Amino acid sequence: MGAPLPTAERLAVLEGARAAPPGATWALLGVVGHERYVEAREHKELAARSPSLGRPEAARAALIPIRKSEAWWALPQEERRAIFEERSRHIATSLKYLPAVARRLHHSRDLGEPFDFLTWFEFAPVDEAGFDELVAMLRATDEWGFVEREVDIRLER
């Protein structure tokens, strides 16, 4: 949805980098920050069921950069939370795909980047169909009505 990114042959994931490596076709910057919508009980459940990144069997990855609309960001916190979870079941749906999918969310909006979030996922090839199902369910939610740009990049790790 929205403008795609130019195709690149390889993706380097650099931790601690503050600028694009020379010669990159494109570079996206994000920061692993605090949680914005997850409540205490949900945090505990997610933490208990989330695998860590870098599992040897997780040979597939997905990078899905997302930008939401100005209308989303203008909503007050409790309305964003209500759309995110009470109406769209973002966390409840995601929990069903744990521990198959390892995730990490990076925030980009305050950095003046073209996307607001860089979402990163790692899973075994056998779990890719489940991951596709999860992404399709999230894309069908009210929350996704506020997504105005999204690129789905699949990788071999």
Place this chain on the structure above:
Amino acid sequence: MGAPLPTAERLAVLEGARAAPPGATWALLGVVGHERYVEAREHKELAARSPSLGRPEAARAALIPIRKSEAWWALPQEERRAIFEERSRHIATSLKYLPAVARRLHHSRDLGEPFDFLTWFEFAPVDEAGFDELVAMLRATDEWGFVEREVDIRLER
């Protein structure tokens, strides 16, 4: 509280800048982002009573950069909100000092800055005592138990 900043004779407020101007003693970077804790009803009340920046009579200003502790950022959203407003009355207290004080909040944490927020206030000299009272009340709250660095910089505009 925490380490002070070196004294500077003048402060330049640069909009759209992404780096320190040459020769600056120090520079702080922040982004005006969406609201993190304010609810819809509070947003309306604040918007109705908040003056704009740059009023000619507001000859005084304060820049108060703030860093909160890791313990704060590790709290789930609803606990941060509860400490911020239900226990510390951050918004309700601030509302009493409107429209005397014009404010703007800048977020710095995701930028890797030394502070999490840059808070900026403008008021008439006659309202400085009221502003001091507001700041003293906020410093006495539970929320301020999570502040680990704060510098109170007063300026003539």
